[in-house]
Amino acid sequence: MKKAETNLKDLGKKVLKDVEDERNPNIDIPIRSLSNIIYDQKTKSLTLGGKAAKRYFFNIAHAKKFMQTLMVAAFCKKLISENIHTSLRDLFYALKRTLPNSQENTFDEQKESDPTIVDLEVVLDVLREQLHLNADIRGRVVGDVKIRDRGDTVDWSRLGSGGWAIPSNVEDIDFKKVNASYILVIEKNAAFERLHEDKFWKKHNCILVTTQGQAARGTRRLIQRLSTEFNLPVYVFTDLDAYGLYIYSVIKYGSISLAHVSDRLGTPNAKFLGLTMDDVDKFNLKNFAIKAEEVDIKRAREMMKYEWFQKPEWQRLLKSLIDRKIKAELESLSGKGLKFVTEEYLPNKIKNKDFLD
Amino acid sequence: MKKAETNLKDLGKKVLKDVEDERNPNIDIPIRSLSNIIYDQKTKSLTLGGKAAKRYFFNIAHAKKFMQTLMVAAFCKKLISENIHTSLRDLFYALKRTLPNSQENTFDEQKESDPTIVDLEVVLDVLREQLHLNADIRGRVVGDVKIRDRGDTVDWSRLGSGGWAIPSNVEDIDFKKVNASYILVIEKNAAFERLHEDKFWKKHNCILVTTQGQAARGTRRLIQRLSTEFNLPVYVFTDLDAYGLYIYSVIKYGSISLAHVSDRLGTPNAKFLGLTMDDVDKFNLKNFAIKAEEVDIKRAREMMKYEWFQKPEWQRLLKSLIDRKIKAELESLSGKGLKFVTEEYLPNKIKNKDFLD
Numbered sequence: 001m002k003k004a005e006t007n008l009k010d011l012g013k014k015v016l017k018d019v020e021d022e023r024n025p026n027i028d029i030p031i032r033s034l035s036n037i038i039y040d041q042k043t044k045s046l047t048l049g050g051k052a053a054k055r056y057f058f059n060i061a062h063a064k065k066f067m068q069t070l071m072v073a074a075f076c077k078k079l080i081s082e083n084i085h086t087s088l089r090d091l092f093y094a095l096k097r098t099l100p101n102s103q104e105n106t107f108d109e110q111k112e113s114d115p116t117i118v119d120l121e122v123v124l125d126v127l128r129e130q131l132h133l134n135a136d137i138r139g140r141v142v143g144d145v146k147i148r149d150r151g152d153t154v155d156w157s158r159l160g161s162g163g164w165a166i167p168s169n170v171e172d173i174d175f176k177k178v179n180a181s182y183i184l185v186i187e188k189n190a191a192f193e194r195l196h197e198d199k200f201w202k203k204h205n206c207i208l209v210t211t212q213g214q215a216a217r218g219t220r221r222l223i224q225r226l227s228t229e230f231n232l233p234v235y236v237f238t239d240l241d242a243y244g245l246y247i248y249s250v251i252k253y254g255s256i257s258l259a260h261v262s263d264r265l266g267t268p269n270a271k272f273l274g275l276t277m278d279d280v281d282k283f284n285l286k287n288f289a290i291k292a293e294e295v296d297i298k299r300a301r302e303m304m305k306y307e308w309f310q311k312p313e314w315q316r317l318l319k320s321l322i323d324r325k326i327k328a329e330l331e332s333l334s335g336k337g338l339k340f341v342t343e344e345y346l347p348n349k350i351k352n353k354d355f356l357d
Numbered sequence: 358m359k360k361a362e363t364n365l366k367d368l369g370k371k372v373l374k375d376v377e378d379e380r381n382p383n384i385d386i387p388i389r390s391l392s393n394i395i396y397d398q399k400t401k402s403l404t405l406g407g408k409a410a411k412r413y414f415f416n417i418a419h420a421k422k423f424m425q426t427l428m429v430a431a432f433c434k435k436l437i438s439e440n441i442h443t444s445l446r447d448l449f450y451a452l453k454r455t456l457p458n459s460q461e462n463t464f465d466e467q468k469e470s471d472p473t474i475v476d477l478e479v480v481l482d483v484l485r486e487q488l489h490l491n492a493d494i495r496g497r498v499v500g501d502v503k504i505r506d507r508g509d510t511v512d513w514s515r516l517g518s519g520g521w522a523i524p525s526n527v528e529d530i531d532f533k534k535v536n537a538s539y540i541l542v543i544e545k546n547a548a549f550e551r552l553h554e555d556k557f558w559k560k561h562n563c564i565l566v567t568t569q570g571q572a573a574r575g576t577r578r579l580i581q582r583l584s585t586e587f588n589l590p591v592y593v594f595t596d597l598d599a600y601g602l603y604i605y606s607v608i609k610y611g612s613i614s615l616a617h618v619s620d621r622l623g624t625p626n627a628k629f630l631g632l633t634m635d636d637v638d639k640f641n642l643k644n645f646a647i648k649a650e651e652v653d654i655k656r657a658r659e660m661m662k663y664e665w666f667q668k669p670e671w672q673r674l675l676k677s678l679i680d681r682k683i684k685a686e687l688e689s690l691s692g693k694g695l696k697f698v699t700e701e702y703l704p705n706k707i708k709n710k711d712f713l714d
Contacts, residue, residue: 087550090547158510160524161526165497165516190444193494194443197442288453334448334451337451
């Protein structure tokens, strides 16, 4: 039996035992607020601390949430038994109803069901995907890789200009062949298409991934699986702005809101390849830089305080964003010629190990 | 030589001839404002009327735009000769510079280069993609189809859970095998994944496409090519709100802002499969409906005036959105069970030809 199913059953048995023993049925829910989020120096990832709270059935403040938690757990159990996957929004609609002889709805808004799912991820120590709940999909991949997925063999090197659309759930993918020296993760589609057209992945023996903005869970998990299972370095190529740097941060350390799953979604060996402020100076991109908005600068200030950005080189980069009040997109490198990224910028940076870590 | 290259050369020769004959160099640019957009009853698509304006080099109001138009044309000519594709944003950066001995930039913002590209599409009667300028990518497809693309044979029936990521440019794709009775276009990823998991495309012999919101140009063009080249009906499945109905409208008739390319991006035989207000009543989805925002109602009012929505059944549907002030998402059908869409809703609607046209 899969871990998710076992742990769901154990949760059910525990609550049932409480009822049989005439205890107030309860579930231990680890606390997920910032006060319980720890940056683990050793594993280089964000993680949850030990604080937890009990959720009771016989407690006016807890009763509804308790019911919702068990409803979601029962629904996931059913998804797993019937081998169906679905989305958070579908779960909400499937469980929303008015309780008999009352005006009370099980759930009024998705805002109520979503956190319940995260609670269960933490309580059961599984990923949402293992509960058969799919997240948003975004992201594409190409490279000399063959996988087995749902009975199909998919060759990522033979997908024309399109690439493989990364699904939300990559738990059950088998990697049959992985011929690559590293993984290059690119924030933007347009740059990905340019590199793919130039056959960058073939010439440089790498796997190309585009996140299409902030990486979706499926994409983060795919990067992590490839990196850890095949011992591949990961280089992240984003715009030079707080948003781009945070895309890197989430891939490497995990996100603040999902700190409890960093060990499964984060890739601690990821390195930041660019764009950096030093690139702006070195390649004379100042003409192509954009004035930073107040929100960019505020975000950079927040990030300067994060424990995992305390290294002098990161403090220097973040400070330069604040002081110079500019940002630069990776497309600005096109000012140097359309093949500059493929033929000079990336190969040189990778050869010279010109990364931030 | 490709049409785009021929037409670019002709444009260059025309301007050169103006110079040699000592005429004021000029280009005829068809007008793209609403006043020149016509709904063509016969072809069922939005199209440009005959109004045009001349853009002159020796005219203080035109000179900069004239220069920009020729710069973009020359850049596209180079892209085609070197067989490189790039994005609108990259084009902007590649052409942005300060003119010698002046404070004047060729382009200050992408807002200036984007419309120039649309001008050229109209003047040259080609798609942006034929000028090697890629648009945003979004959209995935699965089905019993084999294509050739960039030397690769891609089998859309053997791509695991992911599907094929539709590229921005589908002009050069060869369809080698198309085994399908119709194309089902779905607004949302989550519903697409559900249907894909249930192997809907295999059981019902169709091609499944998700647009992931408003359809990108590559996705619209792919739907049109498949539908016209293989005579396949197209059914569009979206949320019940003005936004969803407009997704359908753009797939079928083309968009207002890109009326000049409706003949290449629109699919006039597309039919709207749902969600409809009648579905909400028939399947008792009222509990799952959402209160419409003011902006939804305003948009529905605008759409009621469009010439291509004058049929009584569309007026009735749009009016119901305004009168009842609700909207409903396709996920709300999950309230009837997670397999309801796959096993009942879609097969019945398609069997009974329960569409809006």
